[in-house]
Amino acid sequence: MAYRLPSMVWLRAFEAAARHTSFTAAAEELGLTQAAISHQVRSLEKQLGYPLFERLPRHLKLTEMGRAYLTPVRKAFDELSASTTGLFGPAGETVLNIRVPVSFGVLWLAPRLPEFCRAYPNIRLRLHSVVWADDLPADRIDIDIRYGHGSWAGFRSELLFRVPSVPVSPIGSHVSRPADIQEENLILIMGLEDYWLRLFERTGLEMPTHRQLVTVDTSMAALELVEAGMGHTIVLRCFAERFIAAKRAQRSFDMELPQDNAHYFLFREDEKALKPEVRLFRDWIMEEAASA
Known part of the structure; x- marks a missing residue:
């Protein structure tokens, strides 16, 4: 089967520029010049026949087509990276350390995990169940799930769900x-x-x-x-x-108590870019949480 695929180099430039909203920052990450990144993105746009960015004075802005294209491009890179590490990496697998509250891990996450493991068999999960969030050093954790107000020092957070x-x-x-x-x-x-x-x-x-x-x-x-x-x-x-x-x-009876607190997906602020396996897990758990 013949695949109509753009150059991987162009796609890599597009993904980095979209993540940073800057050709300059993308060039620094990839070790290229700003002009090279700009040229690669323009080559990609020419092949696709659509502009992917609006070139604003101080930053880039994805066009509607650019936003739509970024999702499958990023997912393809994540899956390719995770599979490559899993098949050819020194340990033969990618390990993902996840810290979760005990009740969340047992009652909500555990019944759903088999689906993730079937989809990504090369990612080995290590679940660290804790009662209190500080029971385990943060530097040993890739993903942190917490229940609370949504703001923790040293972490960025994304809402999973809020239920009564x-x-x-x-x-x-x-x-x-x-x-x-x-x-x-x-x-x-x-x-x-x-x-x-x-x-x-x-x-x-x-x-x-x-x-x-x-x-x-x-x-x-x-x-x-x-x-x-x-x-x-x-x-x-x-x-x-x-x-x-x-x-x-x-x-007991038909009554619910609304809650201000919620469950959040956390990752460390000092990580400039999420590891591919972290992004894969985040995308998966966000889909699961949407139906909670």
Whole structure:
């Protein structure tokens, strides 16, 4: 089969110029002159028959066709780079170190990972599950997933998803409204202890103080205690779904608590360009998160 492909040199110049929005910066990265990068991009535009950039006084701006073309070009480079490293690299594989909160890793990410591994068998994943984000040095991590406000020193962040929290009860519990839980045992999660207070305040009820309160450090542990009949908890809806679908727990009642915090994809600020395997994982997890 004959492929109508432009020069890889031209495509590389286009991708670098698009990433930096500058021929000069692209030239510095690739070790060429600014004139050489400009010539290569013009050659590409001539072959394609479309302008890819608007040449503005101080920077470049992708045209609509340029934006559309950049996505498959970048993905092709990423997959080619990852495959080359995987097949011919010294270790025969690319290793991606991912730090995730325990509950996110077990309840949300793990069920979805087989799809990524089938698509990119040459990328070996190392998942580092942590309760607190600083449990592992940042220099050992390629990707960081965190739950919070979206701003962390030394990192750039991209929103994965924001979902509400829901109350969850043991199977067979006879509760249908917040007042029914006032006389029950409540399970709190460290750092998220205000969930129950907010729920009761929204319904004009007092936070019970005479019932047994159990505090755990993860949503996963809270759900396990609910399954054991220990009491009721409030967790993010995306965490509760697996337990509810497996009939290991049930929704207490039809009520959701909106959350300001969210899950974010983080990478270090000092990385000028993401490694190909990091970009592949980011693109994949963003697609998954869009349906969360």
